[in-house]
Amino acid sequence: MSDFTRPLAPPPVLTSRELALFQALVEREAGIHLSQAKDALVANRLSRRLRELGLTSFGAYYTYVTERGHEAEKVRMLDSLCTHETAFFREPQHFELLRERIFPDWIAQAQAGRRARSLRVWSAACSTGEEPYSLAMSLLEAFPRGSGWSLEVLATDLSTWALERTQEGLWGLERAATIPQPLLRAYMLKGVRTQEGMMKAGPELRALMRYARVNLNAPGEWPPGPFDLIFCRNVLIYFGAEARSRVIGGMVQRLAPTGYFFLGHAESLIGVDVEVRSVSANVYTPRGGASPRY
The missing domain is CATH 1.10.155.10 (Chemotaxis receptor methyltransferase CheR, N-terminal domain)
Known part of the structure; x- marks a missing residue:
């Protein structure tokens, strides 16, 4: 042989x-x-x-x-x-803006009767879920259960594989390095026995989450607005100019008047004709809305 x-x-x-x-x-x-x-x-x-x-x-x-x-x-x-590079609390200045400026403003508006106590958030191109779960943790810290606020985080991606990982809400413990310790202890479960070395999103986070496969190049299939926050970060750098303009325009149309649109640090609105104004680096709000500049 x-x-x-x-x-x-x-x-x-x-x-x-x-x-x-x-x-x-x-x-x-x-x-x-x-x-x-x-x-x-x-x-x-x-x-x-x-x-x-x-x-x-x-x-x-x-x-x-x-x-x-x-x-x-x-x-x-x-x-x-598809590229699936992501991390918890990626570009932390965006989450600082939410925590220190935007969320307190919304709370004050609700206390003054100028807005409803409800928030809808869209994490577009969510990859394996680190971004939408970071948003969910941030929301629960500012608007805890029992505070009277209705919260929803919609996580979408083109990749069915990535979306399945997002729904599973399970990551290796090495991914926890960028999660602030108080949030890690409050909202993540540490795996034991067969899940040792893993962490899983806790039930409070999962209660906020919704999931859908969405092709950003097909606006007719997008979820309806309005959204108070739309995160579309570090994905449009892979798009052609025409598609990028179409996506940004469609997302701005789905923003609430006091909502915010977040791009990634390497992205901009150069060459895009859209009715927004800048409120911070890579953060925009509808032009004519009541949102302040930070």
Whole structure:
């Protein structure tokens, strides 16, 4: 019996033509612009799908995902190409603004009878859930149970894989490093036995959460407003200019008059015609609204 087998077939090569096909498809479907420099990323992330389907070229895979009846595989393709970088309380200055300025203003407005005691928050492109759960912790600290406030955090993402992780609300303990200790102790459960080394969102957080798969490039499928907070951070940097303008415009339309729209630190409204005014770095409110500048 021989101790040798046939050599493995070389991995398929992504040609420039095939890359162009996937670039056009992904931008059309999801608004995400894949530059020429992303060829290695596209090849690496889609190679697994080729192997699992028994396909020998990226061209064959493109034909497969664009055929009628293969919509589920198109979703898997987009899942593979999504970036899931995130962290709890990422860009902490935004959470400081909420805690020190915005939330106290809303409480004062409610006490004066100028607003309802209800808040709706949308974490768009929530990835694996660190952002929406950070928002939920922040809300519960400012508006605790029994205070008479109705709270809702909607977590959405294009990736079904990421959304499943968000709904699960389970992370490795190493992800806890950026959660303030009082919030970690109050709202997270530490795993024991088979879950040792893990942490799970507690029931108070879960009571606030809602989940939905949302394609930001398809505004007709978006949740209805108004929202008091919309966080859409560090995702529009991957969009083309036209899609970015369309997304920002649609989100601003879903803001309450005293609501706030948050972008990531590397994003801006340059080149986007939208009726907002800046209240802080990468934080905007509808123009003509009653929100102060911080």
